[in-house]
Amino acid sequence: MQRIEDYSMYPDARGRFGDYGGSFVAETLIAPLAELDAAYRRLRTDTAFIAEFERDLKYYVGRPSPIYHAERLSREVGGAQILLKREDLNHTGAHKINNTIGQALVARHMGKRRIIAETGAGQHGVATATVCARFGLGCVVYMGATDIERQKINVYRMKLLGAEVVPVTSGSKTLKDALNEAMRDWVTNVADTFYIIGTVAGPHPYPQMVRDFNAVVGREARAQMLEQYGRLPDVITACVGGGSNAIGLFHAFLNDRDVRIVGAEAAGEGIATGHHAASLAAGRPGVLHGNRTYVLCDDDGQITETHSVSAGLDYPGVGPEHAFLKDSGRADYVGVTDDEALAAFHRLARSEGILAALESSHAVAQAIKLARELPHDRLVLCNLSGRGDKDVHTIAAREGISL
């Protein structure tokens, strides 16, 4: 295993995180990606752009989000103290808005008036439709036909915000197919269209750009830990779908070698059953959606269908930086099952009065497991990436309750 001296050096100029990342896209997209890379490279160090982004995070999103000490939960678990980074309190209810604001600002600077996006659970779609409404940009959201059926409320929410939601009926009719369709739209309309990808996947510079916009989570959390507790946490954890909330929290801590990092993937009905979405824990290196990363596929390289109770984790790939962190040993990635996530959802609701998103409930379940093994004076910081209002119907249906 290669020892990495400084994790902030990645990706390199070609968008590589070690062996992972890159630009595995059709020829037509190389030029617009290069244009985006050049624009973003300029903007990411531009003080006026940074000030604009930070102003929106403060006054529109409501940042900083607090770190909350879940005292009753910690006492019940009987181990380390569990701290929650409250991304659920952001406008639109999740971390996703950090990224959509950043990318919409980039789009505006590039003079692109038409925005497209893919969405699974609808959270990224809602966050994109929100910023498009605010900036007066046209918005088309691609969503798998199966997901449209599962997430009716978010579909309606996007429409209320003025977005057009286009059902995708190819392949498995879920998130990965929505991403394919958004790419096809982009290839066709490269001149005036900006593609806001919702996670740290896709070709370079997306994994870097989406990470940078979400890295505010970890930067804030690190400063808050030092201010509130006078020290860094012992362990940090987050759920990993594509990996944007996780890398957002992890990034500021990568060079703090004493802070243990654990990502929680969706183990669905259990990794052994094959019905899961644990790309890092159970997949292998391959190429999907423009980058080299861990993917879930069969021996012939066909991407397999995934399963998770949470639509936002139901993705057969994962951001390339996580693949790199796994191989370099800096982070561990473990599976959390549907049942464990649901149990954590109820436990947090009853002990702290917080309804977590089902995605985030995977992180809570992992935080509970980690805390249980540690003494009382240790600190486990968990990214509560989103709120659970959107999942109330799913949970009721699973428990046989009709609303």
Added chain:
Amino acid sequence: MSRIDARFVELAARERTGLIPFFTAGDPSPEAVVPVMHALVEAGADLIELGVPFSDPMADGPVIQHASERALAKGVGLARIFDWVREFRLRDTATPVVLMGYMNPVEIHGAARFAADAVAAGVDGVLLVDCPVEEIAAAAPLRDAGLAQIFLAAPTTTGERLARVCAAARGFLYYVSFAGITGADRLSTGDVRERVAAIRRQASTPVAVGFGVRDAASAAAIGEFADAVVIGSALVERLAGAAHADEAAERARAFLSPIRAALDRRT
């Protein structure tokens, strides 16, 4: 000389425009693949592009997407595709065969193993849609094994990058006639003519043009200035639903013959 290079030398000597049909391996049926390949050659194909079905064909329109889905539903994979090429080679050792597909099946198979199997089966070239020159290292084992890696150039490929693509190209350069996905209807012959002329000045390989070529008329229009024309979605559409291998082969022949005739009338 490789089979692809030999074929283009021969085309140039006969002043004939190359005709390159594409169809998805396994669609309309696994039994039809080899008969359709032979039928295409009989109807005037100079080179065959065989699509390797993939679960996530990001650069393809609905026609080829659905053909891929149907082929995958019938269990088509690399091993069978290599078998079909091997079987095709029993009767045809002259017509080059290029596999067209996406990176992940190659990565999972292992690029070196993929290359060895492809060469052993009689494959001549590989076009990986999501492997631009920036990622050429990933396909090095293919070139090392003697396969021609075919690259795409698009309307958005210009300047220094176009030079890079031209330098990397082996076999032929595939010019994508418009920014879009396969099967779309956006062909503008005038724009393409100008671009192809510019590319031909830079490229040391022949230039084939594809995307949006649907019939004899559009093929003849492109054939006026391209070294070869590629025709895919329209053929895939025509083959879809053929009840048995003979019918598929008959449809392939009926589809391609008038296109061949139109190209030849011009020259």
